[in-house]
Each structure stands twice: as structure tokens, then as C-alpha cells.
Amino acid sequence: MSTENAAIPAAVLAALTPLLERVRATLRQQLTPAANGVCLTCSFQAEDVLLTRLALEYAPDLPILFLDTGYHFAETYAYRDQLARDWKLNLVNLLPAQTVAEQESEHGLLYQSAPDQCCKLRKVGPLFDALADYRVWFTGLRREQARSRAALEESAPFALPGGQTILKLAPLADWTTRDVWYACELLAIPLLPLYAQGYTSIGCQPCTTLPLDPNDPRSGRWSGRKVECGIHIQPAPEDASSSPTVA
């Protein structure tokens, strides 16, 4: 794993150092040698990869959960596999009940006709089922990413549909995109190559385009039809799809 990059300008390093130390303190507190029941979800976008890289300093075997919808870009799968090899990730690919072919055979192209249903089947359901095995969930979410995330808390209880409550931690909540980019440069973290093509928020290929609004990095997601897939929305008890409120 790469060490910190001494070529970063001193002023940038001075601003980043306390930010990184605060994140590391949160990780250190949760990822003690005796800790169990902790996981981190990683989409392999920059902030998730940064948080993964930092978490591995304390828990090299930390379960890294990836929502393997079957609809990701080939570049995302290749990057995931490269990092999994290079960083020896304890990668947990969460699969939907149906393959893409089975779902499309039964329902057609749900990402066109009913994207909420598609996300529920391929993301929300598999993740919430998996999270029931954990007590702490780390995520790279940031408030700056979208208006729907503006009230994001760094630490908050998250009630799963079955009634179990886990602790959801977002230690990068107040980081800017610039902070993330500099930190990745500082730590010599290779980024998903799709950023170099102009993508600013990267999910499933059918639901991701280049940003439609240069001032909104998530404006290329779902062509503006919706803003969240649902995994970061607090579900109502026993029903992951109704009466959502932002967690």
C-alpha cells in the first residue's frame, strides 16, 4: 500500500492533516483489535475508496460491501477487482436474488420503467439484508454530494426493516470534493478511470451519464428522475420502500 505523498503542497497538507486525523480517530475507535460486527460499504467512487484505504490501516480484514447489481460499468468492475487484489480486500459482493437476465426476462428493463423497483431489488434489499449481520456501518457519504444529503449526520442510528438498529457512521460527512481529491492524491490512491472521462458521480451504467448540470455532481444520475437509490433512506419498519425519511 502506498505511503503519503511528500510532493503535496504544504498548505494543502496543513488543511488535510486535521481532517484525516479526525477520520482516523473515528476509525481507530471503532476498529479496535477486538471489534467485530463492523463493515464498510464501497461503491468504488473516490470517497468510498479513500475511507476504505484509511480503514485498512486499522482493520485489514474489514468486510468491504459492494452492491454488485450486475449493471455496473466494465471499468468499475475492473477497478474493483484491481483494488481487491492490490489491497487484499475482504470484498463482499452483495448479489440480488435474480441475475440481470432473470430480472429482465420477468420484468423487462426496470431501470427504465420502474427505477425505484429496480434499485429496491438490486441494491436496497440486498444491502439491508446484509447489514443485519453488523452493528456498525461505515459509509463515505458527504453532505456536499446532494441536497438530499445536506442534513447527513456523522453518526446516527439506522433502523433496518426488520427492526434491528445499527450505528451508521459517515466520517467524511463535512468533506468537500476538493478535500477528497487532495487526500487521494496525498495517499497516492488510484481513482476509478471514469472520472477522467468527466463523470462526477458513478453508479450503474444504465442510470449514469455525464453531469447534466456542471454545478450538480449527481445530475448525471437517473437523468434527474430521482436522486437516491434508497440505501441511504431510513426505511419504515418492515417495509423498505414506503414513507421514507432521509437518514
Ligand code: SF4
Ligand atoms: S441504479 Fe439503475 S440499474 Fe442500478 S439498481 Fe438502480 S435502477 Fe437498477
